[in-house]
Amino acid sequence: MITMDDIVREGDPILRKVLDEVNMPPTEEDKAELRCMLQFLKNSQDPEIAGKCNLRAGVGLSANQIGLNKRMFAVYIADEDGEKAYTVFNPKLVSHSISMIYLPQGEGCLSVDRKVDGFVPRYERIKVKAYDLDGNEVLIKLKGYPAIVFQHEMDHLNGIMFYDHINKDNPFALPANTDIRSVYE
Ligand SMILES: COc1ccccc1NC(=O)N[C@H](C(=O)N(CC(=O)NO)CC1CCCC1)C(C)(C)C
Ligand SMILES: [Zn+2]
Numbered sequence: 187m188i189t190m191d192d193i194v195r196e197g198d199p200i201l202r203k204v205l206d207e208v209n210m211p212p213t214e215e216d217k218a219e220l221r222c223m224l225q226f227l228k229n230s231q232d233p234e235i236a237g238k239c240n241l242r243a244g245v246g247l248s249a250n251q252i253g254l255n256k257r258m259f260a261v262y263i264a265d266e267d268g269e270k271a272y273t274v275f276n277p278k279l280v281s282h283s284i285s286m287i288y289l290p291q292g293e294g295c296l297s298v299d300r301k302v303d304g305f306v307p308r309y310e311r312i313k314v315k316a317y318d319l320d321g322n323e324v325l326i327k328l329k330g331y332p333a334i335v336f337q338h339e340m341d342h343l344n345g346i347m348f349y350d351h352i353n354k355d356n357p358f359a360l361p362a363n364t365d366i367r368s369v370y371e
């Protein structure tokens with residue numbers, strides 16, 4: 187079972203690596219690891235398990251955050267209209283909206299044990315081509331909060347941290363000449 191002890195923290199070089207593609211079809215090992223990552227997110231959102239194991243309520247986890255050099259991540263979002271779980275290999279952003287969004291409270295990261303203030307501009311809508319747990323190619327269309335989570339995780343696969351997107355001069359400045367609005371998760 188993955189716990190916070192297994193989560194790599196900032197400073198570890200693997201968080202700044204461009205990770206390697208996973209050969210398709212995925213091996214049993216690849217699939218087991220990705221399933222474990224999704225289970226961690228579910229556990230972290232279960233008050234009982236999260237309380238017992240001191241887990242931060244996570245909505246997304248990328249492979250390098252548990253020390254694996256593989257282009258894969260899991261996302262688990264449980265909201266009013268049910269739960270959305272994604273386990274993806276080799277995701278590729280195929281298109282995105284011009285309009286952008288950001289979380290008014292900013293972003294955090296399971297690998298960052300400090301608050302980093304500032305707005306993180308993200309595309310409002312994205313289309314992602316990836317491979318699912320069975321190695322089938324899937325096209326995933328997202329908008330709003332789920333799109334933010336996916337972009338946060340895809341950044342991790344390329345060694346990008348959320349705070350790389352925060353304006354250095356004014357963390358709460360929004361990109362000029364951009365259609366951008368705040369969204370709540
Ligand atoms: C059940 O949990 C929630 C319910 C409603 C709103 C928010 C959350 N949880 C989170 O946003 N959780 C964040 C998260 O998992 N991540 C993922 C991460 O660090 N991946 O590498 C950071 C988020 C910031 C924006 C998108 C992902 C942390 C860094 C605060 C743990
Ligand atoms: Zn993160």
